[in-house]
Amino acid sequence: MIHERRQTHFWSFVALACILPLGFLASLLLRPSYGPAASSSTSLFDNAGFTPSVTPDEIEVLKQVDWADAVVPIKGEAIKVTEAGAPQVLLAVTPSRAIQQPDVLVYWLEGKQASTDALAENALFLGSLVGTSRRAFTVPTAMQGKAGNLLIYSQGKDSVLSALPLSADMTTP
Amino acid sequence: MSVAYKSIQWNRTKIIYDLLLLAAIAIYLFLFTWSAQQISPDLEMLGIQIRAFGSAAFILLHVILSIGPLCRLNRKFLPLLYNRRHMGVTMFFLGLIHAIGFNLSSLPLLDKLPFKIPFKVTGALYWYHDFGDLDPIVSQFAGNTHYGSLVRFPFETLGVIGLAILFLMAITSHDFWLANLTAPIWKGLHMMVYVAYAALVGHVALGAIQTNRHPLLTVVVGLGLIWITVIHLIAALKERRGDQPIRNTAPATDNFVEIGSIYDIPNTRAKIVSVAGERVAVFKYDGKVSAISNVCQHQNGPLGEGKFIDGCITCPWHGYQYLPETGASPPPFVESVPTFNVQVRGDRIFVSTIPNPPGTQTPAAHIPPELEGQA
DSSP states (O other): OOOHHHHHHHHHHHHHHOOOHHHHHHHHOOOOOOOOOOOOHHHHHHHOOOOOOOOGGEEEEEEEEEEEEEOOOEEEEEEEEEEEEEEEEEEEEEEESSOOOSEEEEEEESSSSOSSSSTTTTTTEEEEEEETTTTTOOGGGGGOOOEEEEEETHHHHHHHEEEEEEGGSOOOO | OOSSOOOOOOOOOHHHHHHHHHHHHHHHHHHHHHHHHHOOTSSHHHHHHHHHHHHHHHHHHHHHHHHHHHHHHHHGHHHHHTTHHHHHHHHHHHHHHHHEEGGGGGGGGGGGGGSSSOOEOHHHHHHHHHSSSOHHHHHHSSSSOOOSSSSOOHHHHHHHHHHHHHHHHHHHOOOHHHHHOHHHHHHHHHHHHHHHHHHHHHHHHHHHHHHOOOOOHHHHHHHHHHHHHHHHHHHHHHHHHHTTHHHSSOOOOEEEEEEGGGGGGTTTHHHHHHHEEEEEEEETTTEEEEEEESSSSOOOOOOGGGGEEETTTEETEEEEEEEETTOOOTTTTBBBBEEEEEEETTTEEEEEEEEEEOOOOOOOOOOHHHHTTTT
């Protein structure tokens, strides 16, 4: 290599030797912890229809069902939460083990049986499932007091993984 | 070299080199996906394949970047340098498959077969950006615009930058570009590999490591960074010592500087000295001493680290040869390097500080017969 290129080589690597380790350390130290949003964003979640964040002792479990043999094993609970004196019944879904399917979404479809061939167009979207987090879904008006099926849908695979029967008393407000 | 133009000059060594490279990559990809399946059969294999190709490219980049400084530190690594560009092009293709995927059945000729060949990889671009109503490439650049943040920096853009540089290097990797751009410009272009390296370290540090907190990944990436940085700095410091000008006990006279003794140089080998800002290779052979530029005209390899073989000074990198008394390649080849006038006074060697134009006939200096047997 000619002298000029060796000089460029040397100084550019001195620069990299300083910048890269600092950048790498910064990327580790500044990694955000993915926790709940700050209190200032609570109203945003309320407006978007997310369920209220409540402590465990404020939850009353009304009914439980366990779908242990499903492709995505989950537990379902009809829970009553009281916020600011106003009781609300939510549908809580908790994966029994870490979900290993991509982009899992939860739908509800009215009726005794539901096909897993394709996602029905009139299925109601409830929310997403991930990891082992318990998710509490607001029960839409169209779903209240009706029997149907929870459809566990993988957006990544574009397929309905499971159709789990959900009795009407799980959705009664 | 320049007799009749051949676009690719395959030889046995290159073929073995490439076969070993491809075998190592195939084994790595297989082990990566196989071990993932052993950990959990439910893991999404499309995502695993993306990581397999991406990690293979990243690891190969570290191997490629290690070759240069390791060759400076130990000549035993020179065989790896010989066909390094094939490694680089392969690495680019691995990164490309990681980014946009690959479908064997869609290749020309193979798409005409009556059956589908079951080898397809979905790239990261489509896996992460093809589920919405935006074109995946638009989604790629418009999905995250936090350029003012460090940890939320669009790491995928860094990957695109790295891949673009590697593409530029891959398409100019052939000797055609080396000859037309000339070695210094071509080398300057290919030194952009360090910019690509920085971009790709950022791509991994601000991408995979942000969400995958397993310590093994962090440690492996960190060790790779430390390794590349340390060996480059060690090799650079060694080379800087070689660039120190000759310290003469006597001032230069009539443009000649003393570079050492005839006993300093093994027969058929050279001593590399820095004269007037550039390195000069002073060879001793057949009772004579000649001096030529240390910079091979092919890829600026260090001629002084080569040998005197079959009457020619032979570059250790790719075997380009030059006659010692003219600096020209033997006919019919046309490469040539500058030569330097040499004098032997007693057992001391003196080299002119003024180079002769490439190809200039420069008689070798003869070692006194009474000293020749001892040299």
